[in-house]
Amino acid sequence: MIDTVVWGTGNVGRAAIRAVVANPALSLARVLVHNPEKVGRDAGNLAGLGHPLGVAATDDVAAVLESEPDAVVYAVSGEVRPDEALADIVRAVSSGAVVVTPALYALYDHRSAPIEIAEPVHAAIADGGGSLFVSGVDPGWGNDVLPLLLSGLGSSIDVIRCQEIFDYSTYDQPDSVRYLVGMGQPMEYVPPMVAPGVPTMVWGGQVRLMARALGLELDEIRETLERRPLAKTVGTATMGEFEAGTQGALRFEVQGVVDGEAIIVIEHVTRIHPSCAPDWPMPPDGDGAHRVVLEGRPHIEVTVEATDEGGSRSAGGNATAVGRLVNAIDWLFDSPPGLYDALDVPLRPTVGKLGRKKS
Template sequence: MIPTVVWGTGNVGRAAIRAVEAHPMLSLVAVLVSAPGKVGKDAGELSGLHRRLGVAATDDVDRVLAERPRAVVYAASGDVRPDGALEDIGRALRAGAVVVTPSVYGMYDCRNAPEEVRAPLLAAAEAGGGALFVSGVDPGWANDVLPLLVSGVGSEIDAIRCQEIFDYASYDQEDAVRHLIGMGHPLEYQPLMLAEGVPTMIWGGQVRLIARGLGVVLDDIDETLERRTLDTTVGTDTMGEFAAGTQGAVRLEVRGLVGGEPVIVVEHVTRIHPGCAPDWPLPPDGGAGAHRVIVEGRPRIEVTVEATDEGENRAAGGNATAVGRLVNAVDWLVAAGPGLYDALDVPLRPAVGRLGKPVQRTAAGRPGEV
């Protein structure tokens, strides 16, 4: 069993605890929190499992890392504290842990990451013997391995588009929704995540990763942005009211260009209510969220993925699949050894041992009975 720590218990951390608990090769040994009110609470309570796991949450980072856990699922936000997230991840790497996280956008494409981000993380991994894999929570697999997989069943490919279509009404992260993304603010307000260049900073790595996987040399990466206001005031269960006349929907694209034409596009369509911008893409069933890959070419291929968790919550479902990709990579990373890895390195594998009679892989890589 691989001793594993979950660091953070928000939207991503809750799903991470559940994923670690379900994995047959991982053992949850600690949960790190920053909120004083969570210290001492059982991980089962914090994760919504409704049963005790026997692991009490702690805020003592030094003690947890001193025990040299083999893996850390870093689920603390890097949106408003990027330097703090980098420092935390570096500490875990220097402690010899495999770290998986969605919190460092710049490392989606680790080979072409900004040197000021990449260099200290590589140094930490080399010093401690740790390994790092970063994949997006939007979720990353839908913007890297899924489009590459789908492209492999086509013949002629003209362009690839990855869409996240999401209704924030059920998302329990008010500061990010209101202030980072700007929902509920007048259009004169400049949200950090929509500032010029920031979408490319966040999702440009995914565009470059797809291009690298396809063997495409991009001429440039650009971005487009549209914002719409609410016609009427709307209420949400988790974040209160959003007033008429304020931002209610955002559509942005980060586009990889060849010859001036967009050939690889990562698109996000986000709303606070489905009635805002109804002419923009919607989930097939009109629900709260979906992820879609469209391969333009011959044949034209369209794949839509919908996931729910914590009841029928699609926000939680998207988080859970993103976390699943990360947590399910831990044992591969342990075997791979120290270094920095991205989605083109880390394979997608079947969920061995979690359906029916447990199985294990033989030396030849074929499933064999335990």
């Protein structure tokens, strides 16, 4: 079995622990945490499994990497600490491990990554013999392998549109929702997630990845942005009140453009309450969904609704994205050292998983 470390126990890390335990090719070796209050706690408890796994969390990064694990799931956010995340990941790859992570947006399409990000990773691979696969939690498969698979079903395609449609009222991440996304902030506030150039930095790699797979030469990548205020004050179960007149909905697109036309589009539609921007796309039911739309002949739409952790759609989206990463580990382990992307790593059945009891 492949000894696997999960580094981080937030929204992504909890799902990663569960995915590692459920995969018959993997063995959960260690769990790394940053919060001192989590040190010594059992991984099963941290992951919400309801039973112990016999693996106690530690904050000793050096000791864990010096033990030369076969694989590392790096589940720590890179949104507000990109330099630190890159340094952590380079360190893990240098130890010789197969590393999977959503944290380095620039490496979704590593062929177009800035040299200051790609070069340290390539050096770590050469020095340590490890590998790295980066895919998103928005989710990555919804912006690469799923739309590309569906493209093989159409006679002609005019536009590929990948949508994330979510109501954030159940998303228990107040800092991200209020300050990164800007919900509840004055309309003159510029949310960092949609500041000019940031959407392209985060999702542009996935647009370029799909274009490369489809043999397209993009003329440019373009951004659009719309924001709507709340008509009335609303309350949420997890994050309190959001006042009337503040931002209540956000919609943006990252567009791959050919001959002046947007032909590959990654679109996010997010709300803090369903009453805001009711004319924008809505999830079929519940708090969110991911959808791929192929405009052409025939018109094709596929909507994915995943739930986890008591029915949460945001947790379900995280879990499916993490599943894509974790279930790639055994393939990467058997492959030569290198820097891989979603076009390199096949989405395949996980042999031996069906019929196993839920972990």
